[in-house]
Amino acid sequence: MLLLDRNGAVEDGWTRTEGAAIGNLSQALVSFEALPDALSQLAPGQQVGVLLSNALPASALEPFLKRLSLVAIAFPAFADGRGFSLAKAIRRAGYAGVLRASGPLIPDQFDYALACGFDEIELPEGSAARQSVLQWQQARGRLSQTYQRGYRREGNILDRRRIARAAAGSAAT
Structure with a gap:
């Protein structure tokens, strides 16, 4: 997977987990279903993030927002824009942590993703192979x-x- 922010490619320090087992991971990314259990195991210095379906209502996440360091919203296809709306709703609910779009987005959506509140975009291998980091950087700022x-x-x-x-x-x- 390729992880991009507004400045280009970045290293991903987050580890996806199965279920709620976060063990000794410093940055654990769990599913929404496992989130309550993962948060109950949180040790000092650990950070928890959540991977959400783009169909989840923002209100379901609100009770957890202050304890999350990362919210990743899944985009099953580049033409499915529900994740953009969810990102705006999460930002309006007061979330100030890192917001990640995860899925096969295209460079033309970069400005829009940033405007909706996303900090970074995680691309699957197939998308990353077709769209270089340079293409993403050139797309940034194109829509005024x-x-x-x-x-x-x-x-x-x-x-x-x-x-x-x-x-x-x-x-x-």
């Missing part, structure tokens, strides 16, 4: 405006059009 509300601080295309029309209408009177 979005249609969706709430993904960029400077607003979106639709709001800008509405403001421009209102200004033109008031100037005409």
Whole structure:
């Protein structure tokens, strides 16, 4: 698997576990189903992260957010955008840790993933073989405006059009 952040490829210090057994791992990534048990075993200095289905409601994760160091959201296909919505909901719920998109995303989705609150993207081997780190870096910053509300601080295309029309209408009177 290739792990990317906004600056390029990075090392992954997290270890995926089977079930809730986190043993002496310093950074253990568990399934949502195993999360309560893994958190009950947490020793000083250990960090726990969770791998979520993109169909899980953010409200199901909220009770655990303050104890998590990593939230990884699975993307079963690049065309399945539910993970973007889930990421925004998790950030709105106050999660400040690392947010990871995990699955076969494409470079064209990099800006959008970052705007939704993701810090990193984990690509499967097949995707990493087809899309170089350079392609991902070149895609970053390519989209300067979005249609969706709430993904960029400077607003979106639709709001800008509405403001421009209102200004033109008031100037005409």
